[in-house]
Amino acid sequence: MRATLANNLAVVAAAITVLLWASAFVVIRFVGETLSPGPMTVTRLAVGSVVLVVIALRYRRPLPRGKGLVLVIGYGLVWFAGYTVLLNWAEQHLDAGTAALLVNFAPILVAVFAGLFLGEGFPRQLVIGILVAFSGVLLIALGGSGGSNNDKLGIILGLITAVLYAVGVLMQKVALRTVDAVTATWVGCLAGLLATIPFAPQAVSELSDASAGAIAGVVFLGVGPTAIAFLTWAYALSRTDAGKMAATTLAVPAIAIVLSWIFLGEVPTLLGLVGGAMALAGVAISGRRSRVGPQSPEPVVTS
Secondary structure (H helix, E strand, C coil): CHHHHHHHHHHHHHHHHHHHHHHHHHHHHHHCCCCCHHHHHHHHHHHHHHHHHHHHHHHCCCCCCHHHHHHHHHHHHHHHHHHHHHHHHHCCCCCHHHHHHHHCCHHHHHHHHHHHHCCCCCCHHHHHHHHHHHHHHHHHHHHCCCCCCCCHHHHHHHHHHHHHHHHHHHHHHHHCCCCCHHHHHHHHHHHHHHHCHHHHHHHHHHHHCCCHHHHHHHHHHHHHHHHHHHHHHHHHHCCCCHHHHHHHHHHHHHHHHHHHHHHHCCCCCHHHHHHHHHHHHHHHHHHHHHHCCCCCCCCCCCC
16 A cells, blocks of 8 residues: 555656646746846756755755765756756757757666666566657657757757756666655755856846746746756656656657647647657556566655
8 A cells, every 4th residue: 555655656746747847848948038048047946946945944854975965966967957058058949849859868868778777677568668659759850849940059959958868867866775855856956056156147137137927937947847846756766767757758748849839839740749649658658567567666755
């Protein structure tokens, strides 16, 4: 009963993460019309850090030490700082749907490296799920998502963000063996914030001229896709394996394309819609493997 409840909570946490991260692609696109990549990142991380520190004070977990601290700081620099700056930059050259597609090369990298280096292996349903989902991603890419300003620089930046995403996930997964999810998230976010502090003066300047909508957007990025989504991601990741968790994010492009269609007018093609359905189907297939796959690791946090 306890294991079932933990698994159900992990599924809910993963779903929250996917929805918030999908919405982030659309909001970044919107806010990017006002804020530059660096200033948007430091503002987002400042908001996220405030929220996460308040949560951390409630839990009062010990700070990580040794290898755990190095891994948490490392993934904070790679994911919170480097990934976010480059994604913001990429979305000045790509529509939201295409950016989400390129970033989601990462689950394939995560699953492969986790199988090779973390001993997670390649269970059949995970492999089938990833193949089906990624086939859907390719269909979306072939069909396009309605963007008109995509260029080679944006594609290169998008692919680099995918590599940083994969590296960050693997570092975080190892760190979560000894560090609880809340501490790993707030320390990682703070490390990312400190790394992007040089952008703070420019952020103050740009925010002073920003519209209320842009400011609200970057605050949302800090609270939702950063503080809440990274917490729910870490919670779920600490209760399952990296390959399976990364596979769930293959649903992000499909959701991001729908949201960008609704809010930004980036209309998807029929081929894109079919690909989105395939991506969601692949995630469902990969999620079923917990019934036959290896047992999830013991939780590192308690409620």
